[in-house]
Amino acid sequence: MSHDATTAPEAAARKLSGRRRREIVAVLLFSGGPIFESSIPLSVFGIDRQDAGVPRYRLLVCSGEDGPLRTTGGLELTAPHGLEAISRAGTVVVPAWRSITSPPPEEALDALRRAHEEGARIVGLCTGAFVLAAAGLLDGRPATTHWMYAPTLAKRYPSVHVDPRELFVDDGDVLTSAGTAAGIDLCLHIVRTDHGNEAAGALARRLVVPPRRSGGQERYLDRSLPEEIGADPLAEVVAWALEHLHEQFDVETLAARAYMSRRTFDRRFRSLTGSAPLQWLITQRVLQAQRLLETSDYSVDEVAGRCGFRSPVALRGHFRRQLGSSPAAYRAAYRARRPQQGEGKPEKPDRPVELTGVPGGEGTPVPVQSRRTAAANALGPPAASMPTGHSGLPGPRTAS
Numbered sequence: 001m002s003h004d005a006t007t008a009p010e011a012a013a014r015k016l017s018g019r020r021r022r023e024i025v026a027v028l029l030f031s032g033g034p035i036f037e038s039s040i041p042l043s044v045f046g047i048d049r050q051d052a053g054v055p056r057y058r059l060l061v062c063s064g065e066d067g068p069l070r071t072t073g074g075l076e077l078t079a080p081h082g083l084e085a086i087s088r089a090g091t092v093v094v095p096a097w098r099s100i101t102s103p104p105p106e107e108a109l110d111a112l113r114r115a116h117e118e119g120a121r122i123v124g125l126c127t128g129a130f131v132l133a134a135a136g137l138l139d140g141r142p143a144t145t146h147w148m149y150a151p152t153l154a155k156r157y158p159s160v161h162v163d164p165r166e167l168f169v170d171d172g173d174v175l176t177s178a179g180t181a182a183g184i185d186l187c188l189h190i191v192r193t194d195h196g197n198e199a200a201g202a203l204a205r206r207l208v209v210p211p212r213r214s215g216g217q218e219r220y221l222d223r224s225l226p227e228e229i230g231a232d233p234l235a236e237v238v239a240w241a242l243e244h245l246h247e248q249f250d251v252e253t254l255a256a257r258a259y260m261s262r263r264t265f266d267r268r269f270r271s272l273t274g275s276a277p278l279q280w281l282i283t284q285r286v287l288q289a290q291r292l293l294e295t296s297d298y299s300v301d302e303v304a305g306r307c308g309f310r311s312p313v314a315l316r317g318h319f320r321r322q323l324g325s326s327p328a329a330y331r332a333a334y335r336a337r338r339p340q341q342g343e344g345k346p347e348k349p350d351r352p353v354e355l356t357g358v359p360g361g362e363g364t365p366v367p368v369q370s371r372r373t374a375a376a377n378a379l380g381p382p383a384a385s386m387p388t389g390h391s392g393l394p395g396p397r398t399a400s
Contacts, residue, residue, distance in 0.1 A: 016119040019088050022194070026060040026089035026115075028108065028131075029079055032098030035072040036180055037126050041093045044187040044203070053202040055195045060085045064108040083111045091121045091190070094128035095183065100149055100156075109135040122174050123190070125183035129176040133157040137174050144169045146179035151275060158271075167213060185213055234258060234268065241281065245288045246306045251277045286322050289315060293331040300327045 016022060025045040029038055046059035063069060063079035070076055086092055092115050097104060112135045116122050124132040129145040130153060132138050138160040145153050150164030163169065168177040168186040170193075177186035188211060192200035197211075204211035237258045241249075254277060255265035269277040289307045292298055298306065304315035319327050 016090050018118055020090050020115075020118060020120055021058075021088065022090035023056070024058045024060060024089045025091045025093060026062050026081075026086045027093045027095060028062050028064045028083075028086070028112075029069055029077065029095070030064045030098055030104070030108075031067070031069040031071075033069070033071055033096045035075065037096040037128075037183055038071065040125065040180075040183040041095055041123075041187055043207070044184070044191070045093075049203065049206055052206055054191070054199050054206070060089060062086055065105050083107060086111045086115050086120075087118075089115065089120055091123060093123040093125065094131045095125045097127045097131045100127055100130050100152055104131045104134050112137065116173065119173075121190075123186065124174075124176045125186065126177060126179050129153060130156075132174065132176065133160055138176070141171045141174060142169050143171070143174075143176040144178055145176060148179075154275075155271070164275075184209055188212075242284065245285055245308050248308050248310060251281065254281075282318050283322065285309060286315075286318055289319060289327060290323075290330070293327055294334050303327065 025041065027038075027041045027045070042059065042061065045057040046061075048056050050056050060081050061079045062081045062083060062085050064083065068076040068078050092112060094112070108131070112122060112132070116135075116137055122132060122137055124130075124143075124145075126146050127149060129138065129143055130149075133143070133153060133156070138157065140159055140161075142161045142163060143153075144150070144163050144166040147164040150162050153160065154162040164178075166178065167182040168175065168189060170186075170189065175186060175190070177183050184207065188200050188204055188209075191203055192211075201211045237254050240257060241254055251265070252262055255262045258265055258268075260268065266277060269275070269280075285307045289303050289309075292303045292306060293300075296303075300315065301312045304312040307315065309315040309318070316326055319325070319330070323330060325333070
């Protein structure tokens with residue numbers, strides 16, 4: 001579900017100043033940025049589709065640093081404009097940033113701040129949110145990015161209200177989106193905001209994509225946590241939770257195992273991961289249910305019990321919210337894709353828990369000394385290796 005914030009009327013109502021025009025869209029490119037994400041705003045705002053009923057935008061492709069700009073596959077790009085051209089734009093889009101571990105050029109950040117101060121709408125697609133955050137434009141605001149990078153964004157910029165569940169977040173004059181395809185969703189949303197449903201629908205037909213996608217990132221989400229937690233005492237608690245997903249326990253149980261109050265545990269867990277512990281626990285249970293639905297013949301009721309859900313109804317509700325499907329439908333679709341797995345009855349594992357990254361996979365006993373390593377592995381890739389959590393959002397939310 002996309003998040004269309006209607007709680008920032010002052011920001012949305014600000015008028016453009018100087019030479020800025022609403023129909024002018026500046027796309028800010030950097031060296032090392034992925035070509036797919038970079039091409040999305042170029043395709044949406046840079047092609048004349050007036051014959052299909054899509055109002056025309058004027059596109060300015062701007063280089064955020066000295067060129068030529070290298071992109072995916074070793075291609076070199078030369079942008080026709082520099083940072084000075086941003087001064088004419090009513091909308092500025094940052095499609096992606098090359099590395100979530102390195103700071104963007106200060107000159108580009110200054111240009112974004114100035115554009116925002118002068119009333120321009122600022123858009124960050126995928127890891128472009130890191131550029132907006134570095135410029136201070138996301139402070140105190142709701143935002144999203146690719147689910148894989150959301151914990152890092154939340155940890156590095158604690159004043160940003162990061163929600164990895166959303167496909168995109170519209171906070172009036174600052175907008176952010178999740179990964180690649182969600183950039184198309186946000187660009188269509190901008191066209192819809194500017195020119196209405198009919199124009200956005202016409203553009204969607206030209207792009208051969210749905211005008212609106214239901215749901216959010218949950219169906220794609222592997223609720224991993226940053227590897228740096230592996231050196232933290234909470235890693236032992238996380239490892240225990242992953243080994244005992246078949247048991248019924250709650251966050252209070254985890255807090256007690258960490259010798260913390262619930263409030264302290266929640267705060268510590270969020271500070272390390274950017275994710276609420278309850279949401280992480282529910283998602284791990286759903287992921288385990290996926291594995292059992294794929295690899296066993298347990299009934300849905302049995303799967304619910306073996307994943308720690310109090311009832312099959314609870315499993316079905318959380319499963320549908322995260323994956324957009326019922327457990328039974330998910331199993332049927334999975335087996336339709338892999339008919340050979342439907343032949344014969346798979347052997348039921350003695351242990352219903354799989355620790356991601358542990359040699360041997362599901363059913364393999366985990367030595368006590370490997371728990372901390374297993375927890376770190378289940379908690380995702382190290383931030384430094386990425387090429388490029390959930391916290392509460394302020395104010396009411398409405399679906400776009």
